[in-house]
Amino acid sequence: MSKKLIDSGNAAAAMAVQLAAAEVIAAYPITPQTPLTEKLSELIAAGEMDAEYVAVESEHSALAVCIGAASAGVRPFTATSSNGLLYMSEQLHWAAGGRLPMVMCVVNRGIGAPWSVWNDHQDAISQRDTGWIQIFAKDHQEIVDMTLKAFRLAELVHIPVMVNYDGYYLSHTYMPFELPEAAEVRAFLPDYDYKHTLSPEHPESLNTVTLPDARNDINGVKQGSYMDIRHNLHQEMCLAMDVWEEIDADFQQRFGRGGAPILDPYCCDDAEFVVVAMGSIANQFRDVVDRLRQDDGLKIGVLALQMYRPFPIARIAEALQSFKGVMVCEKGLSYGNQGALYADLKSALYPYPARPRLHNFITGLGGREIRTDDLYLALKTACLQDDLTTPVQNDTPQWIGLQL
Amino acid sequence: MTNMTKTNVINLTDEEFIYPGNRACSGCGLSILYRIGLKALGRDCIFVVPPSCLTVMQGLYPIAATQMPILNGTFASTAAIATGVRAAMKRLGKKTQVVAWAGDGGTSDIGIQALSGALERNEDIIYICYDNEAYMNTGVQRSGTTPQGGLTTTTPYGKKETSKNVPDIVAAHNPAYIATCSASYPLDFHDKLIKAKEISGLKYIHIQTPCPPGWGCDERMTVKIGKMAIECGLFDLYEIEEGKKKLSEPSAKLLKKSKLRPVQDYLNMQTRFKALSKEQIAAMQERIDQKWEGYREEFAAK
Structure with missing residues (x-):
């Protein structure tokens, strides 16, 4: 039980x-x-x-x-x-x-x-x-x-x-x-079964020094080197998204919970605007979105990003095609640039036909209180913003909750 | 273990655990130790190796010069990785010996925190430090065990500071077993490994390992230099068990001598000491003499 x-x-x-x-x-x-x-x-x-x-x-x-x-x-x-x-x-x-x-x-x-x-x-x-x-x-x-x-x-x-x-x-x-x-x-979750374990019966040297180029092994078979090994990591990490979805489906069947392993939408079906966030703040945004819908009649939803690496490039870009505006709210940034999630999301959208207007919010650094009222105001302003802002203004992260 | 048969060239196994041909420099003290050490340790071992000459010596992917399972790890974490392998062996119910094998930089400098942690937890591993007294794999930079006055590429006028005594640092943790060895006495190393294998807890073995390119000597001089370090009383072979220090044969026999060979004989064999002044050499000689005076009192009484 x-x-x-x-x-x-x-x-x-x-x-x-x-x-x-x-x-x-x-x-x-x-x-x-x-x-x-x-x-x-x-x-x-x-x-x-x-x-x-x-x-x-x-x-x-x-x-x-x-x-x-x-x-x-x-x-x-x-x-x-x-x-x-x-x-x-x-x-x-x-x-x-x-x-x-x-x-x-x-x-x-x-x-x-x-x-x-x-x-x-x-x-x-x-x-x-x-x-x-x-x-x-x-x-x-x-x-x-x-x-x-x-x-x-x-x-x-x-x-x-x-x-x-x-x-x-x-x-x-x-x-x-x-x-x-x-x-x-x-x-x-079956027993751990790793195929390259350290074992005196089948000795292997793990993480050996590699040379820049592929080399033949003692049987004359060409073996990839550092770059090929790293390429494998990248390819298989991208494929891990599909595996994660399969695991989630199996988990849901067994335990009755799941169904949104990568992107977890809330009130997104009819929404014109959406806020994208990771972690507990995505749940806080559900309250904010309820209020914006109820008090202001704004059609807005929340898209919680559950998996940040590998970055679900196609999934997120496709999910955002129907929105007028996307607000990316995050608790960290790439200093001197923008929020890391915002930059990733923006680059994911580039090859796609619809590029909704994007906003970047930085909040809650070092535990600074994230007031629901502040989030409400920030989202409302972004939704109601006219189209006269310059690209630079639009693309500059806004900090929510600064006290000086 | 006291009546254990000593290893000699007759009873040393013919079985080899490394393939002919590896990437060691000619005259490498480490390659002697590795070959003989593996004979003592046998097949049921897993090795943990940080960046060092040993990493390179064992071969470049996808070819290996060793027949042993090796886990290459990051520089600072040798003793901690070995801890993880040991914990896994415990879970799997295997007696497989876990052997960490690092250089002096990987032990006395960047790896000392992990080593100290493993010592304090008394992990059941053998930790071997082959001490060639500088960062030789990266081209002879000073390390914590480079002797005072020694020339390296980062001490172009000689190292000002004295070296760390790693076995003493280890001894302060009271591990199960400590031994010092020399690449010039590989059978003594063999004996000590055989003994270490039977002891539970952390076994630390520190080996002076002459390095011709780093020390500035002919390749043929490796063994002679290592022997000279012992004969002049500079580097001593000993074991510490249950807190008791005991000189091993090559050093113990020096107790009978009233005067040892001058350290100058050892220094003259290598170019790395050519910046030492007469005063520095005299001071070094005095420290050795004092140490041996202490040894004579300590060991003669027993």
Whole structure:
């Protein structure tokens, strides 16, 4: 029987990892992720979870332990936030380049300096080019479901998956969610079976030095080198979107939840305007959109982006063809440019015939309060904006919630 | 383990674990160690290797000079990756020995945090540091173990600082086993690995590894230089078990001598020490003499 409970987002993630039967957990404390791995260490110490807990001395080593375990054929897990994720950065590239299936929860938090322990998305956004699949949960139920699906995705496509959820907004708040039964999860997520494990019976040298050009192996068969290996990663990462949809369909059949694994629309059917966002703020926007529809008669919807890497270029461009205006609201940016999601979305639209007017909003950095009233006003203004603005004005990110 | 048969050329296995032909420089001390070390470790091993001469020596994709399973990893994380492999072996119920094999830069500088963590957790791995006393793979830059006065490409007038004593740093963590070795005494290394395999917890082996291109000597001098480092009392072979230090035979026999060979004999064999002044050499000699005075008191009493 599945179980309904009310607990924190971090506890939800921990219980999902327990259900996923991860066997090697390595982690280093960092706010706001810490309660997740505390919970896992409690479960293991109490004998409720059968796994090795390695209390490492840094995040760099946390991912190193996962790299070692995954390469040796065992399902690992780690979690981090903010500067911890950045300290792992080299290892992120390594895990992806080594095609190691693994899952990591990133409890999103701003990056120092100056220090901030509060939520934004700059940590994950800054690591978008590491070769990891990045998915974003909006609520506690999605943390559970996405984590379980992420393990299966990682192990099917041999690419590591980062499950992102918002620090404090989700990690420390209590919400109801349903936990599936362990036996059903086992049926959904079979044992880890990695084809290139380290084994004395079949010795292989993994991640060997490559030369710029393809070379023959000892049997005279030409083997691709770095560029070919990296091309494979890119191609298979793009295909991972289809695999993610298939996994979601299977999950939905088994557990009754799902159906919007990449783009999750709300009130979009008749909408002229749409706000695109990732994570918990996409749910906050549902309230804003309800109010704009009710009070102002504006036909507006929300499109939550659940998967940021691989970027669903065609899916999002096609989904946006019918809108007059698109507001991209994000909690991070590429400094000196624009919001990273906005820039990605804009480039996705370029080859398509319809290019709706775009707006970019930056908000909530370092935990700055995101007031629903402010979002309401920003969206309303954008919807009602006349066509006299210059391209530069239109294309410049607007910051919501600045206090100076 | 005390009545263990010593390895000699007669009882050393004929089985080879590396293929003929690899990418080591001629006269490489590491290639001696690797060949003999694998004979001691046997087939049931997994290696974790950071960027180092060993990475290159083992072959370039898709060809390998080794017959062992190797996980190449990032520079700073050797001991942590080995921890992960060890944890996986535990989950799989396998006794497979996990061996981390890194250079001096990968151990004493960039890898020391991960090593310290693994030591503190007393991970059941063998950690081998082959110490050629500089970043040789990148073309001879100073490392934490480059000796004072040593010329490297980043210490063009000689290194000002003294070197880190890595075995002492490791000893401060009280691991299960520490041994120092020399590429010039590969059978001693073989013996110590055989012993290490039987001990649970972290086993640390530090090997002085002469490097002809980096040290400035003829390729044929590798073994002679390593022997000279020991005979003049500069580098000592020992083991530390349960906190007790014991000199190994090549160093222990020097206890009987009232005077060791002058360190000058060792320094003269290499161009990297040509910037040392007479005063610096005298100071070095004095430090060696003091150390051995201490050894004579410490070990003679027992």
